[in-house]
Amino acid sequence: MKKICLTLVLFSTLEIGYVTGSCCNNNYWCDGDPSFIETPDIRQDQYENFLRVTWSNTYLNLYKCVDFFYVEYCQVSNGEEDTLCSEEAKVAPVAMFKERVLDDWEDPITPLVSRYWANITVKYDTKYLIKVFAVDKGTGWGESEGKAIVSSKPIYFQSRAFMEIPKPLDPKVSMQRELDEAYPPNICSVGHMCEQLARDWIVDVAEHAKSHSLRYHDPEFLPPLDIRWEDNRRVYEQGRLLRLSRVNLNETSINNSSNSSLEISLVLHLRMLRITYWWQSFFTNGLLSLYHTCGENLPLAIFRDVDVDEVEETLPPDCFLPIRVWFQVPMHSTKILPRILLVHVALHRPDFKYDVTWISKHFHNLDLLWAEESELAEHRIRTALTMAFEDAFKFNRPRIWLRKKFKNFRKIIANAGQDSNNVRE
Numbered sequence: 323m324k325k326i327c328l329t330l331v332l333f334s335t336l337e338i339g340y341v342t343g344s345c346c347n348n349n350y351w352c353d354g355d356p357s358f359i360e361t362p363d364i365r366q367d368q369y370e371n372f373l374r375v376t377w378s379n380t381y382l383n384l385y386k387c388v389d390f391f392y393v394e395y396c397q398v399s400n401g402e403e404d405t406l407c408s409e410e411a412k413v414a415p416v417a418m419f420k421e422r423v424l425d426d427w428e429d430p431i432t433p434l435v436s437r438y439w440a441n442i443t444v445k446y447d448t449k450y451l452i453k454v455f456a457v458d459k460g461t462g463w464g465e466s467e468g469k470a471i472v473s474s475k476p477i478y479f480q481s482r483a484f485m486e487i488p489k490p491l492d493p494k495v496s497m498q499r500e501l502d503e504a505y506p507p508n509i510c511s512v513g514h515m516c517e518q519l520a521r522d523w524i525v526d527v528a529e530h531a532k533s534h535s536l537r538y539h540d541p542e543f544l545p546p547l548d549i550r551w552e553d554n555r556r557v558y559e560q561g562r563l564l565r566l567s568r569v570n571l572n573e574t575s576i577n578n579s580s581n582s583s584l585e586i587s588l589v590l591h592l593r594m595l596r597i598t599y600w601w602q603s604f605f606t607n608g609l610l611s612l613y614h615t616c617g618e619n620l621p622l623a624i625f626r627d628v629d630v631d632e633v634e635e636t637l638p639p640d641c642f643l644p645i646r647v648w649f650q651v652p653m654h655s656t657k658i659l660p661r662i663l664l665v666h667v668a669l670h671r672p673d674f675k676y677d678v679t680w681i682s683k684h685f686h687n688l689d690l691l692w693a694e695e696s697e698l699a700e701h702r703i704r705t706a707l708t709m710a711f712e713d714a715f716k717f718n719r720p721r722i723w724l725r726k727k728f729k730n731f732r733k734i735i736a737n738a739g740q741d742s743n744n745v746r747e
Contacts, residue, residue, distance in 0.1 A: 355458065355470040356384040362454045364479050369487045372443045373479065375414070375452060379436040387470070388456045391416045393440040398449040398478065407451055414440040446484040452477040497738035501731055512728045513655040515720055517576050520584050520651060523723055527714045528571040528588070534717070535710035540567035542702050547599065547694050551687045558599035558610070558691070563702050568593050569645070584651045585663075590707075591642035594634060597699055603685055610686065611677040612695060616641035620675050628677050643673075647707060655721045662711055665704045669696040 362377035375393055379385040393414040396407035419437050444450060453473045460469030491499075510516035515523070544561030573589035595614040601607060613620065613633055618641070621632050648663040674696075676688055 353384055355472055356382050356387045356456050357472055358474040359383050361475050366482055369485055372441050374439055374441050376439045387458045389459045390457050391438055392455050395442050395450055395452045398451045414442050416440045444481040448481050450479050493738040494735045497735050512724050515653045517578055520576055524574055527718050530714040530717055531710040535713045537567040539706040542706055544698055549690050551690055558601050560600040562598050563699055564596040565594055566706055583653055586649055588647045590645040593642055595643050597695055613675055614643050614673055615675045617672050620677055660715045662708055665707050667700045667703045669700055
């Protein structure tokens with residue numbers, strides 16, 4: 323009984339105190355004071371008389387303990403060794419913005435980055451001392467949590483020297499300069515086809531060849547083929563060369579080694595070239611298609627042909643048949659039309675696949691058919707492209723095209739501002 327009473331007396335005389343300090347959890351334990359682990363960033367843009375101090379919650383340890391921020395700054399003498407304020411410190415207000423960060427390896431719901439900034443008006447060419455303060459008010463349960471005010475490392479910043487903002491150029495003068503940079507006036511003129519102008523001319527020529535000529539060659543009709551092997555004979559009729567109108571300009575190279583003309587080389591890309599022939603035998607008939615697939619196998623066909631859409635889905639995005647075209651363009655303004663030097667088309671057997679079913683493939687000798695079909699297709703592609711580009715040359719005669727081009731330059735300058743009196747010819 324005496325032992326119990328003594329224990330009660332001792333317990334009653336003890337004063338139970340709570341742990342004090344900053345950022346406490348239910349006043350039972352404390353994490354410590356917040357602290358800056360990175361120095362805030364400072365930036366002053368050209369011609370501006372203020373600087374911006376920026377930081378985020380990731381710049382601090384124990385950011386959760388911070389209740390608010392403020393920024394102190396003061397002017398410092400410009401001497402290299404002077405680090406003390408030469409005037410009373412001032413306080414800049416702080417603004418905040420929260421943005422969501424979505425990283426592949428993070429939970430897209432929880433991560434939020436809080437960004438802070440303060441704008442400080444400064445004098446030109448002046449040294450400043452800047453500190454960012456984080457405050458933990460210390461008002462926890464029972465108001466026994468400690469208060470903490472911590473600061474970043476002192477930041478010394480030299481503001482920019484005064485620079486007068488240049489007056490904006492007249493829009494037409496600015497546009498004239500842009501055109502002069504793109505088309506140097508010493509080599510590009512209405513009477514001289516320079517390399518820069520030639521590239522624009524090629525784009526117009528290729529587009530005209532595709533839109534106004536090749537579309538009339540799609541399909542290109544092919545003559546019948548008579549294939550014989552051993553005791554077999556197969557006649558293929560109603561041949562068609564398809565998708566020539568899907569050719570696109572991919573690459574251009576220009577050789578201006580001559581003083582009188584430009585030699586231009588084009589690489590055209592043709593997507594999913596297709597050749598079809600109608601055939602028949604005593605037992606069956608059908609349409610035999612040959613596709614350029616870059617060596618990719620066609621979808622499996624057992625009883626029916628493969629749909630064109632299925633073939634398109636099978637091909638890799640970078641599968642194209644390359645075609646090279648060389649031609650010569652006069653550099654000086656004359657009535658002479660450009661001249662095609664060569665159209666190179668090469669069809670290789672491994673790059674093509676026949677659309678044959680398990681049943682229909684036994685009715686053909688595909689090797690003999692390929693030898694006839696590929697030679698005929700190469701010839702027709704060369705002919706169609708030659709005719710298309712020759713027609714495009716007539717529609718885009720360099721002499722007339724240059725006049726229209728510089729007339730368009732004048733319109734561009736006029737639309738950019740007032741009429742220009744010094745537009746070059």
